[in-house]
Amino acid sequence: MTDYEAVILDVDGTIVRGEALLPGATDALQALEAAGCSRLLFSNNPTRGSDHYREKLAPHGIDVEPTTVLTSATVSADYLAATHGGERVFLVGGERLEAILEDAAVEVTADPDAAEVVLGSFDKNFSFGTLWEALRALEGDVPFYGTDPDATIPIDEGEIPGSGAILAAMEAVAGREPDAILGKPSAVAAAAAMDRLETDPGKTLVVGDRLDTDIALGNRAGMETALVLTGVSDRTALASSDVEPDHVLESLAAVETLL
Template structure:
């Protein structure tokens, strides 16, 4: 039997869909804790603070602490603190992301001509003006950073565009790819997750519904991976993917099968 001390657990599509908890999610989290496994709830959604996930999961009878939450916004902020501390930043994103960066000592600027770094993310008010200004900032040589690569994200009934769609639009007009994309499955995200959990890769289980982010993150750091089919991944996706999970579960309610193996 494998010995896990920590688990990186995705949120959307794994524990909840929209505002609704998925069947068995609360029991699965309880089962992890009872097995002595510390969970880290890792979302690529960069628009919400950890406290949002505390309240959101509590509505589905899943009790967590804010310290158990990691997001692509937090990984991005930690990366920028290490590599571009105190610089002028032009943000394409929603209010929380800009507020987070300001709280970490960055100067969030409206003028693209003074920006040292462009941080791009999901922005449901994204328009032609924002695209133009991001293009101008990158034209002047600013570093290009994305919070996460998710082109689509699950909503209550259907998929909707995510941060990756915004990144692709900016990259297309600027003629350059992002210098760094910080959410899952980046190496920076993997290091951050292991650091927050305080475990080695061999002691870590990664559980999620996306092959290209959750399972790829687990593969990158050398952790055991479990794909749940309650989110975006179809049977055809799984058959065609070069990313191979160690376990495939119909839903997170089957996590006991992984722990018992």
């Protein structure tokens, strides 16, 4: 047994990198289960819903229930449905995110002049035309949100631009920052995680590879944090960051040392 009652685990860069399972990840998950920790997977990927991670991890022998998975897409959809029900959302994002929003009964419009809410996210087809439409949608005091702040996304070949890069362009033309970023490390994300886990933040461990999202989420919410060095943040980033984890692990495989 352990003092932790629950663990929040990032996925990309923590359990997998691209499609490859990171060494020791399966043993680490088994150790957490044996220690009696409730598990929640939380990805800032804004293009995927909860079902995706069951399909992604099943070939590696890891069983995942969709109810134990959150993504920045599902958190954003739930938040907009709860706070802007019936309002038209202009989306800068991909088709998968649009489908997740619509599944949550969020009305999406392609007309920037009809926008009552604007949501910015990862869009591999982002262009000058998209940015021009976003500028039109953001006129006035329309609420402006982002799914996640990740400037880059780790892939097998390295990194690609993420939602944070697109949001920076939208901020620049609109002359204002988003009213809120809804994925990690926001208070919205922390509340969504705690609602799923139904546990005390002080007895919850957050494990992830990003200082500015995973570790910041835990620090702000009063959780214990562990940075793994298998993804975006390395020791150089750690040395220059104001965000400090409680623990630094070479990989998720070392999480057993904390139990």
